[in-house]
Amino acid sequence: MYLNCHSYYSLRFGTFSEVDLLELARENHVTQLALTDINNTSACLNFIRKASTYNIKPIVGIDFRNGINQQFVGIAKNNEGFRQLNTWLSEHLHLERPIPQQAPDLPGTVFIYPFEKVLLHGMEAFKEHEYIGISVKDLRKLPFSKYIGYKDKLIVLQPVTFRSKRDYNAHRLLRAIGNNILLSKLSTEEVASEDEKMYPVENLYQAFREYPFILENTDRLFPQCSIDFDFTTGKQSQNQQTYTKSEQDDYRLLEKLCLEQISYRYPDGQQQALERMWKELELIKKMSFVSYFLINYDIVRYAKAQGYFHVGRGSGANSIVAYLLGITDVDPLELDLYFERFMNLFRSTPPDFDIDFSWRDREDMTRYIFERFPHVALMGTYVTFNYKGVVRELGKVFGLPKEDIDRLSERQFDHSELDEVSRLVLRYGSLITGMPNYISVHSSGIIISEKPLQYFTTTFLPPKGYPTVQFDMHIAEDVGLYKFDILGQRGLAKIKETLEIIRYNRPEVTGMDIHDVQRFKKDRKVNGMLKRAQCMGCFYVESPAMRMLLKKLEVDNYLGLVAASSIIRPGVAQSGMMREYILRHHDPKRMKQAHPVLLDIMPDTYGVMVYQEDVIKVAHHFAGLTLAEADVLRRGMSGKYRSRDEFKAVEEKFISNCRQKGYEDSVTLEVWKQIESFAGYAFAKGHSASYAVESYQSMFLRAYFPLEFMTAVLNNGGGFYRPEIYIHEARMLGATIHSPCINRSYMENRIRGKDIFLGFGYLKDLEDRAVQRILKERETNGIFTSLEDFIDRVHISIEQLSILIRMEAFGFTGIDKYELLWQAHFSLGHTRRFESQYQLFKVKQNSYEIPVLKTTHLEAAFDQLELLGFALCSPFDLLLEPPQSNRLTRDFNHCLNHCIDIYGYLVTTKRTSSRYGEEMFFATFLDQSGEVFDAVLFPPVAKQYRFRGKGIYRIYGKVVEEFGFLSLEVVKMRKESYVQDPRFSG
Template identity: 70%
Template structure:
């Protein structure tokens, strides 16, 4: 009897989930139920999936509204009707069109107009599929309305939005948030009626008993509705099922492509390769994944045609078929990649292919996919209300001052000391937390479907401009839609741009660089030496302090070592304590036999019996615990959080323990192994995935080794990396570059390099307008270099504020004139706030001005650079108020090992973390006075006493310690050093004081003269 039910996917309106709605319906003995969220279908698939668990027949529809103004409710008779509704809604969402008051003629859907809307409309003609909805509240007026005559068109339309008063209060708060108003100012018309509740069916029937025809009409309408989606494990994939049009053609093409790829990948083909290929092809055919591989092949083939760099990773990188199709560059034979992680007989979903493109190329390849295939959409996701965010929103709604909101967000309060309003903020914050706030886009998921995606949900059109589903990846997989991951990253752009810079800066060497010659890179002693010494600043995935520390501890100098390190660094391995154990076994091979279980060593000899890769979960579950490969894959998916049925996962866990006991393992061993599995399975990489990352790391390391300055310029031009831009500039200087501030005649928008001279780009000047930058570059290209400031002002339309920025950063230093004099000159040429806004017909006649001789200091320049660029180009140690008491640096750590050292460092980065007991501690990386990097650790007692207070120079006193050969400082004392006062403001202050003193003297003299006159 309920044809208008809302969940919290009626965004910032509804108050509970689709599962809670089903629970509510069961409590009220409802047998049939229509889900009709407001302009949204996010909950529909899961509503249908779960309805059977509650013994309820699901019906799907949409409550079409403009804001909160209800137009009509659409109810799908069947799947075709659901698609019609989605087509209609999507059309209006994409074009941001208002919903019309009159519904179109749906072929497979009913339309129900609210009683109130029909009363306001003079038209009383209704088609066969159209009805008038009567709520409990409407019944009072129905007998006095002409609509009582339309007995065959009246149905029950009792909205369901709340379960109780608390839900209604939460609804009002959500509406206030949505309208950005105080709760006390929320208009009545922006709220739902508190009567929008569900009643037991018998009560509802009793209320409508005097109008039994309404109940009969409603029952008839609901009986005419049926919706079905297959969620069974045996369901057929909903992805595009064929690439060429038939399975036979697809299978023939896949076989042909693999055979063509063999000579390229394997000059010598042996039985191991042939057998692996035959086994994979057979399984791919049996599981129906042929089109999935061909679509990925199509995408990467197009990328190569367009000259795009890409990296194929994910569990699909364990596949020789993917290697032969050039979807990945990881050789599964060389790495002995575990076939069953990629695919097995029990697997229902295709293997993961994450294809990374340059952030500059990703949108273009996405557009190609939308143009190439018939039914495509981006995968949606939900941005939910988070703890602090919802406290801030509710604080504003309740009218709390910002200071009180900040206090609540910090969480350091005693609830007994809070006032009533603050307690309400916290109470309803907990209720609203984790509700969906708005729809967004999955990081990289694209759906390519056999049938139109509106068969599954409506789509909206985010700023990216591509249709996006209103459901997420979990429910997509439930219904048989498996995403293609097309991701963007900056590492590939850095590699590509380095090659482009080389072509300009070192053309004689550019021709000899083959960035795809990975085999040569893996064997290059210089590259491997860089890895071993952890000189990886700017390099993909290996530049962070944690990775640098791990590489040093493991003494990594091989590709396989880097593959392992890429997965060991992931949170799970570290949290389980197995990172340390792996390092100890790596450095002392005898320890593996001493500490490792024979079965574990036999399963994972390459990693000393330690679980490092995601497929190790499958191996341990299969070989150690005796689970089937299918059960092992359920375990892996359950660990990663992608598996829906927690009940089924628990059964697998119980069987894991039971099988281990049957094998005679001690409970302590079982607990230890399970702890390892549980702690890291959701975070670890598949080995092929790690190997793909390592390939890109080797490419960037090769460029960093042989063309470091060009590579660092490319790093800076693509947004940097783990560190702030100033540290890549610093690294370039340490490697021999001469760094120049932006220059009118040498710089471009981004950074550029001439030989070993790097000119910072205009883009670093955050206050410089893009249009001004564009004018400068176009004028310089068209008519040559600027000869003077006057020449520049004659040729470029610019305001005094904008030219002042360029002068202050010393962009006219080629003139040899002090920038203070240039500022005077610019002010005399341009009226404040006015720009030259038209071309000159005749050469300008300049008047000679007499400008006083002015000068600037290096310190003034440094502070100006800090203000305009975000960092200075000199050593920050030169700006200290008091010079350092010593010159200790990274070079001194070996001789101080085991002893205490007093050292100064400029802060690079801080990692705040917590111990297993929840106490705060810090790891910090700094640059010493010689420009070298060193690391510190502040354990909880010290971290509680001393805090890092932003960027700057710190003085440390601590003990130099060594762990597996990696030196760091355990800090005992710390203080932040003061910089000198900014000389620009010091001079201004002095000038102001002098002026005030002179004014005071003149005032005294004037008064004295007045007294004499009297």
């Protein structure tokens, strides 16, 4: 009886979820109703999925509006009608076209005009599929309207937006947020009527008792509407079903491609590989995932043809078929990766490939996929109201001063001291928090569907310019749409650009194959660098935490790095199992503490769960769960489950089975605690292996081409650290660093031999258009010979030219920059040249008597600090007082367990909490020789001594060692002062 119901996916309008709507319907004895969100179908599939749980027949449609102005409500009579509604709305959203007054004529649909709209426009004729909707409120006007005579066209259209007065208040706040105005300025036209609520069905019938024909018309409509999607476990995938248009041809192609590559991947023996390959192919065919593999192969093939680098990771790296197709570079036989983790008959979801491309290439890869396949869309995601966002929005709506909003959003208040308005902000903030705010784009997901995406949802067109579905990955998976993950990362761009730089800076280097990872794994220089954790700039292994772990584990091989890549993840680390792994690594006797079953299942990781596969093994072999139940755990720990109840049921069975096996509860609960700690963080072993391959490629380049590699690192946004730190690292590796030069520099950094010229891009106040003029003129007419020559040839303001001079971009002239600044002001200071102006004849510059000027080392450093954000000299040269200690990192060995006084330039800090929830810090510093050392501030010290931004700190602390890793436990520290800026002193 309800044909116009809203959920909170009527964004910044509705006030409760689609599941809450079903619960509300059950409470009011409603057995069938329609969900019609405003210009949105985000909730429709989950509404249909959940409806049977409430014994309700679901109907779906769309409330078509221009802003708040309702035009008509479209109801889908069947799946085709739903597709038609979605397609029609998608066109309007893509083109930003307003919804017209007249509803379209679409197969399988019904359109209902609200009574107020019919009155306003004086509508006369209605098509067979068009009706006039009458709400309870409209019954007061209906008898006095000519439309009382349209008896066969009148049906009940009672909107449902609120459950209570509180919902109505929340709605008004959402409308004020949506309109970005004060609540007091919100007009009644922007707000829904307070009586848009659901009545018990018998009450609704009672309200319309004088108009039985309206009830009869409505009752006739409901049986005409029926929609169905398959949400059962083991449902058929809705992804593109074939690659070649024929399942038989698909399989023959997949088989052919694998056989073509078997000798390349396994030149020294193929028997084991062939056995594994045939086993996988049989299962892939049985589970109808042949096209899935071929589509991924197609994507990777295009990338290789364009010279793009990629990394295939995720659970897909467990597949030898993926390895043969070149989707991944991880050999599953080498790592004993069992295919059943990736795909098995008990798994409810299809295999999962994550394919990384360079951040520079990802856009073209996305374009290719959309052009290559017929039914493609980006995956949507919901950006919800979080606490801080809600408080800030409501603070503005209620007119709170900025200081009060800041205080509330940072939770820096005593609730008892708050005024009434602030309390309202918090009260309604708690109601709105968690509601969807707007629909955005998933970071990597792309859907390639067998049917047009509008069969499932409306699509919208975000700034990226590609159609995007109005639901997230969970809803997509529910209906059988599984995303392809196409990600962008900078690590691959660093590798690719390093190779390009080597070609021009080291032309003597030929025949290097960056994909020859097997050779890199055996390289002593690379493995030695890994063991010493000299990995600055290298993908995934450069952070302080990873450096510490590599040293503690003395990692000097590929398999060790695979394990380390997963152990570092928060799940393993926070459960205490990272420390246990290290202890067992150093002391084999400690493995006796492991449960014998766990040790038997995971001998390579000392009986410690490290990978997602380990959880499946433990669940199956230790606790006796089925593979299907173990898969629920896998999805649960990776954050992909939809149902907490389902996860809870598996937990209860896990504990029950363990008791039946005779395990002590303390052992069972400890193992379960380890499993829970993986939630949202665990890596599949193949995933870690893929990361380790890229790490080895990076480390090889750093080992043999360090300056080219560091230049590429800088040109691709650095990594874990600030650009300044990578510039320092390049200097430590033998580079000479030059400030930007008008004749040698580009927007990015360039290397010539061992000279690295910083790019113009570091000059934050230099305009891009000025740089483009310089580069274009230099390319067209050659290098600049002097400042005068530059001014004659390049249109530039005195302000922009001053930046270049102060950064010594004219250093090649041999003239002091102060003298050049005088010359620049004499030449440009009183003139205004426009871009369209140019000089036919060179104008002779007047000669001026300029005083002899000399820039000091300190003045140059402070210019660099201002313009670059860092100085090119050692920061220790800027200290007000010379260091009182010459202790260095290399002294740690012979000062073990003693306190030392050392100076350090702050590189990075990490705030964390002790086991008791107290604040503490880890920090990384550079010593006076440029070497890195690490320090920890435990809670008592962290309370007393605070970090005050980057700079040099004098630290007094105790040198400690753990598993060979030396660090400093800070006792006290003080930030040291720099000299006064000489440019403004005196």
